[in-house]
Amino acid sequence: MKLKIENLAKRYGNFDALRPTSLDVPEGEFLTLLGPSGSGKTTLLTMIAGLSLPDSGDIYIDGKRATKEPAFNRDIGMVFQNYALFPHLSIAENVAFPLRMRRIPEGEIRQRVTTMLEMISLPHVADRVPRELSGGQQQRVALARAMVYRPSIVLMDEPLGALDKNLREQMQIEIKHLHKRLGTTIIYVTHDQEEAMAMSDRICLMNGGGVEQLSEPQEIYNRPATVFAAQFIGQSNVMSANEVLDHSCSPVTVGHGTRIMVRPEHVRIVSEPRALDHHSTVTFIERINTGPTTRYFFRSNSNQIVSALVLNSDLPHELVDGQTCTLSWPSDRSVEVREINP
Numbered sequence: 001m002k003l004k005i006e007n008l009a010k011r012y013g014n015f016d017a018l019r020p021t022s023l024d025v026p027e028g029e030f031l032t033l034l035g036p037s038g039s040g041k042t043t044l045l046t047m048i049a050g051l052s053l054p055d056s057g058d059i060y061i062d063g064k065r066a067t068k069e070p071a072f073n074r075d076i077g078m079v080f081q082n083y084a085l086f087p088h089l090s091i092a093e094n095v096a097f098p099l100r101m102r103r104i105p106e107g108e109i110r111q112r113v114t115t116m117l118e119m120i121s122l123p124h125v126a127d128r129v130p131r132e133l134s135g136g137q138q139q140r141v142a143l144a145r146a147m148v149y150r151p152s153i154v155l156m157d158e159p160l161g162a163l164d165k166n167l168r169e170q171m172q173i174e175i176k177h178l179h180k181r182l183g184t185t186i187i188y189v190t191h192d193q194e195e196a197m198a199m200s201d202r203i204c205l206m207n208g209g210g211v212e213q214l215s216e217p218q219e220i221y222n223r224p225a226t227v228f229a230a231q232f233i234g235q236s237n238v239m240s241a242n243e244v245l246d247h248s249c250s251p252v253t254v255g256h257g258t259r260i261m262v263r264p265e266h267v268r269i270v271s272e273p274r275a276l277d278h279h280s281t282v283t284f285i286e287r288i289n290t291g292p293t294t295r296y297f298f299r300s301n302s303n304q305i306v307s308a309l310v311l312n313s314d315l316p317h318e319l320v321d322g323q324t325c326t327l328s329w330p331s332d333r334s335v336e337v338r339e340i341n342p
């Protein structure tokens, strides 16, 4: 295991910023800590970095206990939202800096800096200073600087937070590409679920200072364990079990404290539910056209908003406000989600 976290916990006064948390990260994994503001992502990351100490629990890097090792002994690269390049040094010297600190021979430094600048598609800016680069370019240089000395783990805290949407998407591809080529273990913090879905091998979804669910992106999307996971990642319809009927028109039975979740893309607006489908009777309220698709919104019997996502090439008949409709979906698309994590 590249990184092992055992029962790590941190309090500020009597506030649990991180409840006892355990986590294994294999070599080469791209793991994303995803969660809303205040869920404990940065608290966990700074303890892995050695920038703050846990109250209890342990951190192992490459099998060695690192819980109390100072940051400079941990062989960890870091990239933050503000690029923090040295303003007076050239781009080449910024990237070379960690290698100089480690007393790598001059020839090898030059060669590794050149390779790195090529990898981030910026070979032509070597002699400029940071202020002569755009925000996105500076962030690429910060990535190169964090990875050039081949650290054991690279930590990234909202590295694309300051960039606009298009640049963000480009940089996501760039970071993924760097990860694939260098095989570095990356722990990436974001509160953007699309970014987490696009980039990660696994997502560690955090909520209220604890891990809500730790799974591959598709798994967490298809099989969210809790209402929170279902609602934080992607669009979801969460309904009480008594308003979802099975093929014999009986309410679906679920365990105590659980509800039924179905993704809008699996919901069909039908006149008759198909055999083996789950279905629900609802009232049409609104439709929103997003270009390729239309989202239809309904009110369920218990006053929840439920939606269906329909391709515009596949539109159902006109619906009028207040019309009663049947929504239907394959029963295996119904996912039982817990109200709260035990």
Ligand SMILES: Nc1ncnc2c1ncn2[C@@H]1O[C@H](COP(=O)(O)OP(=O)(O)OP(=O)(O)O)[C@@H](O)[C@H]1O
Pocket: 012, 016, 017, 035, 036, 037, 038, 039, 040, 041, 042, 043, 044, 191
């Ligand atoms: N030094 C501190 N003193 C007191 N409380 C703190 C301190 N650092 C963090 N906290 C609190 O701990 C909780 C978790 O903070 P943390 O920064 O880990 O959240 P986060 O998930 O990274 O959020 P964000 O996305 O906003 O950065 C927050 O409620 C925060 O206010």
